[in-house]
Amino acid sequence: MDTRKYLITFLITATIFGTAVFTSNILSGKKLEDVRSIGNRVSLDILASEIQFALLEETSCQDIGPGFLSKELGPLGERIAYAENQGAGFSTADLASLKRSYFLLEIKDYLLMKRLTEKCAIEPTFILYFYTSEGRCRDCERIGHVLTTLRERHPELRVYSFDGSFDLEAIRTLQNIYKMENEAPAMVINGRPYYGFYSVEELESEVPAIALLAAQRAATLKMLEEEASATSTPQQR
Amino acid sequence: MAEIQSVILYFTLFVTLFFEIFLLITYFEVREELKLEEKLLNKGISRYPSVSIVVPCFNEEKTVASTVESLLSLDYPQDKLSLILVDDGSSDGTWQVLKRYGGHPGIEIYTKENGGKTSVLNFALERIQTDLVGCLDADSFVDPGALKVIVPYFEDPEIMSVIPSIKVHQPKSVLQQMQKIEYSWGVFLRRMLSSIGALYVTPGPFSIFRRQVFSDLGGYRHAHHTEDMELAMRMQKNRYRIVNSHRAHVYTVAPAKLGALVKQRVRWTYGFLNNALDYREMFFKRQYGHIGIFILPIATLSVFATLLATGNMLWRIADKVSDWILKYQTVGFRFRLPDVSSFNWYFLNTGVISFITLSVIMLTLAILFLALRMANGRAEFSKALLYYLTLYVLIVPIWLAKAVFSTVFRRNITWR
Numbered sequence: 001m002d003t004r005k006y007l008i009t010f011l012i013t014a015t016i017f018g019t020a021v022f023t024s025n026i027l028s029g030k031k032l033e034d035v036r037s038i039g040n041r042v043s044l045d046i047l048a049s050e051i052q053f054a055l056l057e058e059t060s061c062q063d064i065g066p067g068f069l070s071k072e073l074g075p076l077g078e079r080i081a082y083a084e085n086q087g088a089g090f091s092t093a094d095l096a097s098l099k100r101s102y103f104l105l106e107i108k109d110y111l112l113m114k115r116l117t118e119k120c121a122i123e124p125t126f127i128l129y130f131y132t133s134e135g136r137c138r139d140c141e142r143i144g145h146v147l148t149t150l151r152e153r154h155p156e157l158r159v160y161s162f163d164g165s166f167d168l169e170a171i172r173t174l175q176n177i178y179k180m181e182n183e184a185p186a187m188v189i190n191g192r193p194y195y196g197f198y199s200v201e202e203l204e205s206e207v208p209a210i211a212l213l214a215a216q217r218a219a220t221l222k223m224l225e226e227e228a229s230a231t232s233t234p235q236q237r
Numbered sequence: 238m239a240e241i242q243s244v245i246l247y248f249t250l251f252v253t254l255f256f257e258i259f260l261l262i263t264y265f266e267v268r269e270e271l272k273l274e275e276k277l278l279n280k281g282i283s284r285y286p287s288v289s290i291v292v293p294c295f296n297e298e299k300t301v302a303s304t305v306e307s308l309l310s311l312d313y314p315q316d317k318l319s320l321i322l323v324d325d326g327s328s329d330g331t332w333q334v335l336k337r338y339g340g341h342p343g344i345e346i347y348t349k350e351n352g353g354k355t356s357v358l359n360f361a362l363e364r365i366q367t368d369l370v371g372c373l374d375a376d377s378f379v380d381p382g383a384l385k386v387i388v389p390y391f392e393d394p395e396i397m398s399v400i401p402s403i404k405v406h407q408p409k410s411v412l413q414q415m416q417k418i419e420y421s422w423g424v425f426l427r428r429m430l431s432s433i434g435a436l437y438v439t440p441g442p443f444s445i446f447r448r449q450v451f452s453d454l455g456g457y458r459h460a461h462h463t464e465d466m467e468l469a470m471r472m473q474k475n476r477y478r479i480v481n482s483h484r485a486h487v488y489t490v491a492p493a494k495l496g497a498l499v500k501q502r503v504r505w506t507y508g509f510l511n512n513a514l515d516y517r518e519m520f521f522k523r524q525y526g527h528i529g530i531f532i533l534p535i536a537t538l539s540v541f542a543t544l545l546a547t548g549n550m551l552w553r554i555a556d557k558v559s560d561w562i563l564k565y566q567t568v569g570f571r572f573r574l575p576d577v578s579s580f581n582w583y584f585l586n587t588g589v590i591s592f593i594t595l596s597v598i599m600l601t602l603a604i605l606f607l608a609l610r611m612a613n614g615r616a617e618f619s620k621a622l623l624y625y626l627t628l629y630v631l632i633v634p635i636w637l638a639k640a641v642f643s644t645v646f647r648r649n650i651t652w653r
Binding site: 006008013021034142 | 251254255258259262433527531560563564566567568571583584586587588589591592593596
């Protein structure tokens with residue numbers, strides 16, 4: 001029997017395996033770099049916003065432009081969620097570190113948003129959403145779909161998602177501030193906690209801040225419809 | 238649990254990749270062998286040995302005449318060729334068809350009580366005195382030149398059996414066209430296994446043996462309805478050499494309907510698993526060469542690995558479908574075309590498993606290309622190939638699962 005043939009076959013197979021591991025590690029490293037660089041940009045955005053906010057003491061709310069809050073918090077969250085659910089080749093320690101910095105950035109952004117709404121008397125449009133990554137939480141998945149739909153309908157809505165089961169003192173403090181029970185899914189909207197599942201329609205009718213957004217959207221859609229029918233109807237002489 | 242699944246997955250992928258590379262290395266070795274074989278065949282046959290071909294028939298009134306006619310058209314000295322047509326107690330008009338050949342020189346016809354293919358073969362073996370013996374199922378047809386490219390191999394006294402390349406006869410239905418590609422793959426695999434002395438089937442259609450094989454090792458056995466596998470394994474166990482003449486073409490009628498195909502393949506897989514169990518002492522024994530060390534173990538493993546991979550795939554699909562249902566129940570149907578402009582490579586799966594799976598798929602396609610070229614002289618994209626690539630993976634698990642179930646729970650399977 002040809003032992004040499006088996007040895008050569010083994011070496012080629014092992015080389016392909018080794019190349020796959022090497023390539024995958026290189027790409028995972030690039031992905032990690034990508035997420036970290038977005039994290040850094042979000043961090044800088046928040047720092048810039050904080051400085052701008054401090055300067056607000058000497059100026060007015062009208063000076064705040066649309067780019068005041070970071071636009072990259074969402075993409076950062078998407079990447080971390082993908083890494084957690086589908087696997088991006090990150091180690092458990094790297095993933096935990098990314099989640100930790102993401103949640104802290106979310107809290108910083110949330111605090112800034114809160115101060116802004118208070119100072120400039122803007123109607124607050126943000127949701128604190130707590131899910132759990134321990135076991136399978138079907139209601140958390142459902143609320144995830146609901147919040148995505150709401151964000152699509154009302155782009156001005158800012159949703160901050162937190163893993164309630166993640167070991168981070170700042171999340172615990174946030175939950176304590178709103179006297180939240182240890183349940184998932186849970187949401188805080190305008191300081192009021194909501195537990196369990198709510199459909200899009202329920203949130204749009206029962207939560208005042210979201211109801212207001214829904215009413216504004218309906219009015220805008222109606223206006224657009226009227227404009228469209230006015231331009232398409234031939235003028236009578 | 239996830240760790241165990243992961244280890245099994247990595248192991249399966251490693252073994253699959255190992256097997257594919259082993260096949261490719263063998264292919265490069267075989268290319269040299271094929272040139273030597275060409276020379277052997279071009280030399281011609283110095284002495285024509287006498288050959289008997291047995292045709293077992295059971296309810297084959299529609300195809301048996303064509304089978305016999307194809308044997309009569311063989312390019313071989315008529316005085317050296319005998320046909321033994323045996324009706325195994327058919328309930329249709331098979332015997333009437335056979336009687337038409339009764340007075341034909343070189344043809345013997347018999348009818349007996351139904352006892353199965355094994356009994357027919359042993360019945361015929363008792364009446365054969367020729368140097369070589371073969372069998373042709375009554376739903377198969379030989380190429381006129383087949384015997385002339387088989388016989389020269391027997392000039393090597395160590396070669397005890399020569400098996401042909403089997404192709405699908407006039408594929409029409411989708412399933413038959415799919416099997417046409419599958420049989421091409423079989424042509425390639427048999428030639429590779431022949432080169433390393435690891436053939437574990439001497440197929441019913443036109444495998445030719447020295448008569449000595451039966452006098453030394455005994456006749457056919459029932460062997461879980463796969464007497465052709467058992468005989469090959471028995472020969473391998475006794476170190477009797479079996480080779481493949483890939484230029485000897487035999488055509489067989491492939492099942493046209495799913496039920497018949499599944500039934501046939503359950504029988505084959507069940508037969509393989511049970512014969513492998515019966516000959517388990519050959520596993521991992523160096524004395525049996527490649528067949529013991531590698532081919533029988535990997536062929537057995539492939540059955541379970543395919544089932545495992547299918548189970549894993551079905552689980553993932555079920556999980557995805559359950560997610561879609563949950564989403565539909567929650568926010569309704571929301572179809573959106575993927576936004577190509579927002580594509581980001583970050584969301585591509587770049588895990589180790591993905592790269593290895595990609596390597597396995599690419600090697601599979603490369604081997605398929607070589608197989609089509611070896612079987613048909615050229616490899617080109619066809620409807621048959623499309624059916625094979627899309628349907629085959631979906632239906633193979635059906636017969637594998639049924640065969641494993643029948644083996645584990647000792648359920649008997651039937652021929653028809």
